[in-house]
Amino acid sequence: MINYFSSDFTLGILGGGQLGKMMLYETRKxxxxxxxxxxxxxxxxxxxxNHFQQGDLTDYNTxxxxxxxxxxxxxxxxxxxLKALLxxxxxGTKVYxxxxxxxxxxxxxxxxxxxKEQGIPTAAFIRFSNKAHLTEGITNNKVKLPFVWKSTQxxxxxxxxxxxxxxxxxxxxxxxxxxxxxxxxxxxxxAVIVVRSPKGTIKTYPVVEMEFHPEAxxxxxxxxxxxxxxxxxxxxxxIAEKVSKAFEHVGIxxxxxxxxxxxxxxxxxxxxxxxxxxxxxIEASYTNQFEQHIRAVLDLxxxxxxxxxxxxxxxxxxxxxxxxxVLYKNIETIMKMKGVTPHIYGKKQTRPFRKMGHVTIVNEDxxxxxxxxxxxxKTIKVISE
Amino acid sequence: MINYFSSDFTLGILGGGQLGKMMLYETRKxxxxxxxxxxxxxxxxxxxxNHFQQGDLTDYNTxxxxxxxxxxxxxxxxxxxLKALLxxxxxGTKVYxxxxxxxxxxxxxxxxxxxKEQGIPTAAFIRFSNKAHLTEGITNNKVKLPFVWKSTQxxxxxxxxxxxxxxxxxxxxxxxxxxxxxxxxxxxxxAVIVVRSPKGTIKTYPVVEMEFHPEAxxxxxxxxxxxxxxxxxxxxxxIAEKVSKAFEHVGIxxxxxxxxxxxxxxxxxxxxxxxxxxxxxIEASYTNQFEQHIRAVLDLxxxxxxxxxxxxxxxxxxxxxxxxxVLYKNIETIMKMKGVTPHIYGKKQTRPFRKMGHVTIVNEDxxxxxxxxxxxxKTIKVISE
Numbered sequence: 124m125i126n127y128f129s130s131d132f133t134l135g136i137l138g139g140g141q142l143g144k145m146m147l148y149e150t151r152k153x154x155x156x157x158x159x160x161x162x163x164x165x166x167x168x169x170x171x172x173n174h175f176q177q178g179d180l181t182d183y184n185t186x187x188x189x190x191x192x193x194x195x196x197x198x199x200x201x202x203x204x205l206k207a208l209l210x211x212x213x214x215g216t217k218v219y220x221x222x223x224x225x226x227x228x229x230x231x232x233x234x235x236x237x238x239k240e241q242g243i244p245t246a247a248f249i250r251f252s253n254k255a256h257l258t259e260g261i262t263n264n265k266v267k268l269p270f271v272w273k274s275t276q277x278x279x280x281x282x283x284x285x286x287x288x289x290x291x292x293x294x295x296x297x298x299x300x301x302x303x304x305x306x307x308x309x310x311x312x313x314a315v316i317v318v319r320s321p322k323g324t325i326k327t328y329p330v331v332e333m334e335f336h337p338e339a340x341x342x343x344x345x346x347x348x349x350x351x352x353x354x355x356x357x358x359x360x361x362i363a364e365k366v367s368k369a370f371e372h373v374g375i376x377x378x379x380x381x382x383x384x385x386x387x388x389x390x391x392x393x394x395x396x397x398x399x400x401x402x403x404x405i406e407a408s409y410t411n412q413f414e415q416h417i418r419a420v421l422d423l424x425x426x427x428x429x430x431x432x433x434x435x436x437x438x439x440x441x442x443x444x445x446x447x448x449v450l451y452k453n454i455e456t457i458m459k460m461k462g463v464t465p466h467i468y469g470k471k472q473t474r475p476f477r478k479m480g481h482v483t484i485v486n487e488d489x490x491x492x493x494x495x496x497x498x499x500x501k502t503i504k505v506i507s508e
Numbered sequence: 509m510i511n512y513f514s515s516d517f518t519l520g521i522l523g524g525g526q527l528g529k530m531m532l533y534e535t536r537k538x539x540x541x542x543x544x545x546x547x548x549x550x551x552x553x554x555x556x557x558n559h560f561q562q563g564d565l566t567d568y569n570t571x572x573x574x575x576x577x578x579x580x581x582x583x584x585x586x587x588x589x590l591k592a593l594l595x596x597x598x599x600g601t602k603v604y605x606x607x608x609x610x611x612x613x614x615x616x617x618x619x620x621x622x623x624k625e626q627g628i629p630t631a632a633f634i635r636f637s638n639k640a641h642l643t644e645g646i647t648n649n650k651v652k653l654p655f656v657w658k659s660t661q662x663x664x665x666x667x668x669x670x671x672x673x674x675x676x677x678x679x680x681x682x683x684x685x686x687x688x689x690x691x692x693x694x695x696x697x698x699a700v701i702v703v704r705s706p707k708g709t710i711k712t713y714p715v716v717e718m719e720f721h722p723e724a725x726x727x728x729x730x731x732x733x734x735x736x737x738x739x740x741x742x743x744x745x746x747i748a749e750k751v752s753k754a755f756e757h758v759g760i761x762x763x764x765x766x767x768x769x770x771x772x773x774x775x776x777x778x779x780x781x782x783x784x785x786x787x788x789x790i791e792a793s794y795t796n797q798f799e800q801h802i803r804a805v806l807d808l809x810x811x812x813x814x815x816x817x818x819x820x821x822x823x824x825x826x827x828x829x830x831x832x833x834v835l836y837k838n839i840e841t842i843m844k845m846k847g848v849t850p851h852i853y854g855k856k857q858t859r860p861f862r863k864m865g866h867v868t869i870v871n872e873d874x875x876x877x878x879x880x881x882x883x884x885x886k887t888i889k890v891i892s893e
Contacts, residue, residue, distance in 0.1 A: 128836050128852045148533055154854035171556040424844040431816040451513050459809040467513045469539035
C-alpha cells in the first residue's frame with residue numbers, strides 16, 4: 124500500500140481551472156502532494172497545490188516532462204497531449220483515466236462510433252471530415268434539417284455545439300471535422316456521475332436533471348435527484364455503469380443522456396472527469412465527486428454516493444454586456460437564503476456567458492430547493508465593476 | 509458594501525495551524541484573498557493562502573506590520589500579541605474578535621473573573637499568582653483536594669490543565685500564575701458553537717456532547733446532537749448566547765460547559781475561534797464553523813447552523829511510543845466505513861498525543877454514527893514509519 128498522506132507521493136493534475144481547484148480542496152483535506160500544469164499563471168488552481176507549473180497542455184514535451192515528476196497523473200480537461208500520456212504510461216507512470224480511454228472520448232466522432240460498436244443507445248449521426256463534406260451531405264439529403272452540429276474536437280460548455288435549422292445556420296458553421304446528429308425531441312436531459320476504480324469497482328450517483336439556458340446552451344439548473352420515475356432512474360444508472368465499463372474508465376465519468384418522449388434513454392456525451400452536473404455533490408452528497416475522483420485514481424476505497432439532502436445547482440455566468448473586473452452583485456442577498464452556498468472560481472475578469480462560479484441550494488425538500496434556486500438566479504448578477 | 513470576492517480585499521489570519529487550514533477551504537471557495545502569519549514555515553496553512561509569512565505571533569512588531577497590510581484581521585490561536593492588535597484597531601484596521609474581547613479570554617484567571625462579574629454560572633475558583641501562593645492556599649485549607657489546576661496562560665488541548673488529587677500531584681505542577689477550580693462531578697461535558705456578527709446578530713449550533721480520553725485529557729468523541737433532553741439543550745444554547753453577548757464577541761465562539769448531576773450548567777471555558785468541538789460541522793451542518801467564522805468577521809449574512817445529518821468526530825492523535833515521519837495505519841479500512849471522512853492536518857512528524865487530524869462520521873442515525881466512530885477509533889493508528 125502506498126502512503127499517500129503527508130508523504131512524498133505526488134499526484135499530477137493536468138489543467139488548473141475550477142475543476143482542478145475543487146479537487147485541491149480534497150487533496151488538502153487528505154494532505155496529498157500535488158503538481159498542477161496549466162497555460163495560465165492566474166489559473167484558479169495556481170494556489171493550494173504544492174507546485175504550479177505554467178505550460179501548454181497540448182505540447183508533447185511539456186506534458187511528458189511534467190508527468191515524469193509525478194507518481195500518478197490525472198486531468199481535469201480533455202484537451203491534453205495524448206501521445207505524451209501514452210508514452211508516460213508505457214514508461215510506468217500511472218495515468219487515470221488511461222490515455223486509451225481518453226482517446227475514445229476526446230474526439231466526439233470516435234466517441235459516437237464507440238457507442239455504436241458497443242451497442243450503447245445514442246442518437247443517429249454521421250461524421251464529416253470537413254465543412255465541404257457536411258454541405259455535400261446536406262445537399263444529398265443524407266443529413267436532414269434540423270440537426271445538431273458538433274465539432275469533434277475541443278468543444279465544451281456549449282462551445283462547438285449548434286442546432287442547425289436552415290441554410291444561414293449552415294453558413295455560420297466553422298470548417299472543422301464534425302458530426303451531424305439527429306435532433307432528439309426529448310422530455311428531459313439527465314446525467315449520471317459514475318465512479319470506477321482501477322480494479323473495476325463501480326458506483327453511480329443518483330440521476331440528476333438538467334435545465335439548459337436556451338440562448339447560451341449552458342446548463343442553468345442541475346437538480347438532484349431528478350424528478351423522474353424510479354424505474355427510469357434505475358435504467359439510467361445501469362446504462363451509465365455500462366458506459367463506464369465499456370470505456371474501462373477510471374475516476375469520475377459524467378454521462379449525459381436524453382430521456383425521449385417514449386422513455387428511451389440515449390447517451391448524449393460523456394466527460395471523463397468531475398463535471399458541472401456533479402457540483403451539487405459538494406454540499407449534498409456523503410462523498411462529493413472531487414473526493415471520489417481522487418479516491419478512484421489513487422485506488423482508495425470508493426465513498427458513499429448517496430445524498431444527505433436534495434440539491435440544486437445554478438451556474439454563475441457573466442452577464443451580457445459586461446466585460447472587465449468581476450463583481451458579484453447581490454451575493455449578500457443570496458447568502459441570506461436557506462441552504463445557499465456560492466462558489467467563486469476566482470477568475471478576475473468576467474465576459475458574457477463566461478462560467479465564473481456556481482451556487483448550490485440544498486434542502487430536504489427538492490421542490491423548495493428548486494424555488495429558492497430560481498430566486499438565486501434572479502438575484503445574483505455577474506457584472507463588471 | 510465591500511467587494512470581497514476575486515478582489516484586492518485582504519483578510520489576515522494570525523496562526524496557520526489546522527484551524528487556519530480549514531478556514532482556507534472557505535476563503536478559496538469564495539476566492540477571498542488571504543495573508544497568513546505563523547512561526548513555522550511548514551505550517552498546515554503555508555499553502556492555499558495568497559501570501560504566507562513566517563514570524564512570531566507574540567512579537568509586537570511582527571504582528572503590527574503584518575496587520576498593516578490587510579483589511580480585516582482575525583486569528584486562529586489566542587496566544588498572539590495583544591498590544592499590536594489594540595494598536596492596529598486604534599489605527600483603523602478591523603480586528604475580529606476584537607482585542608478587548610481577546611483580552612478577557614486570553615488569561616483564564618481574567619476569563620473566570622469575567623463570568624463572576626457577569627453572573628454567568630461557572631465552577632468556584634481561586635486565582636494564584638504563582639506556585640508558592642497556591643501551596644499556601646492548600647496548606648491554609650482555602651483550596652481543598654481534589655481540585656482542577658489550570659495555568660492562566662498558554663494552555664490548549666489539555667496542556668496546562670491537571671486534576672490535582674494529592675501532594676505528589678501538587679509537586680509536579682509548574683510555577684506559573686494559575687487557578688484552582690472546584691472539581692465538578694458532572695454528568696456530561698457539552699459545548700455550543702456560537703456565531704455573532706459585528707452588528708450583534710447571533711446564532712447557535714446544536715449542543716454537542718464531548719467524551720474525553722481519560723489519560724491525555726483530550727477530546728475523544730464529539731457527538732452532535734448531544735443525547736440530552738431538549739429542555740437542557742435549549743438552556744445550554746441560551747447560556748452560550750449570553751456568554752457571546754457578554755464578551756461582545758465577533759466570529760465563532762466555542763463555549764464549553766459542564767452539565768452537573770443536578771442538571772445545572774456551568775461554563776468551563778471558551779475559545780474565541782473555530783474549535784475542535786465544531787469540526788463535525790464540515791460534513792454535518794448546512795454552514796460549517798469555518799465558513800461561518802469568515803461570514804461573521806466579514807459582516808456577511810450568517811448561514812444556517814442546523815445539521816443535515818448527525819455527526820460524530822474522532823480526533824486522530826499520535827500513538828504512544830511513536831515519534832517521527834507519520835503513517836496513518838489502516839486509513840483505507842476506515843475509508844470503507846459508512847459516512848467516514850478523514851481529515852489529515854499535514855503535520856509531517858508525529859509524536860505521542862500530538863493532534864494530527866480528525867475523522868468525521870455522519871449518519872442519519874446518531875447512534876449508528878457513534879458505533880462506527882468507535883470502530884474508526886479502534887482501527888486507525890497514527891504511528892511513525
